[in-house]
Amino acid sequence: MKRIIIALAVIVVLAAGGGxxxxxxxxxxxxxLTASGAGHEVSRADVEENAKGHPFRDEEPDxxxxxxxxxxxxxxxxxxxxxxxxxxKSMTISVTEVQDDxxxxxxxxxxxxxxxxxxxxx
Numbered sequence: 001m002k003r004i005i006i007a008l009a010v011i012v013v014l015a016a017g018g019g020x021x022x023x024x025x026x027x028x029x030x031x032x033l034t035a036s037g038a039g040h041e042v043s044r045a046d047v048e049e050n051a052k053g054h055p056f057r058d059e060e061p062d063x064x065x066x067x068x069x070x071x072x073x074x075x076x077x078x079x080x081x082x083x084x085x086x087x088x089k090s091m092t093i094s095v096t097e098v099q100d101d102x103x104x105x106x107x108x109x110x111x112x113x114x115x116x117x118x119x120x121x122x
Contacts, residue, residue, distance in 0.1 A: 030096065030106045035072035042070045042103055047093060051080060054107040059084055061091075070095060072103045082109065 031050045033042040044066055051064040066080035070093060077094040090110040097104040 030104055033070070033103045033105060035098075035101045035103050039069075040072045040101075042072065042105075044069045047078060047105075048080070050105075051082065051091060051093060051107060056082070056084060056089065056109040056111070061089075062086075064091065066093070070103070070105065072098050072101070074098055 031054075033046055033050055035042050037043075047066050047070050048064045051066070052061055054060075061082040061084050064080055064082045066078050068078060070076060070078045072095065074095055074097065077092055080091045080093060081088050082091040083089075092108045092110070094106050094108070095103055096106050
């Protein structure tokens, strides 16, 4: 968990210097997934399917795509892309606990918007 916090702090500092407003959503609950196979990981399909049920600003993603499954090891993570109303957002899925084949994960969304465009245009 410390690694995630440090990594997110670095992203915020770098983005602030680049003129980008950030919105980080980590208060959307976690999930317990099941790891299997020789690699003891949660499959890519299971990671993507569970990620679809985690809203950002009360809106569930239209789709989620991840480059791989998720290793069943604490502090492991995978960087995915979640699409909300046609707009892609970076979603980090991180392992917070592993007990046998039960893998507890958290979901975080990083919303990058140019300064002055953080709100919806009407």
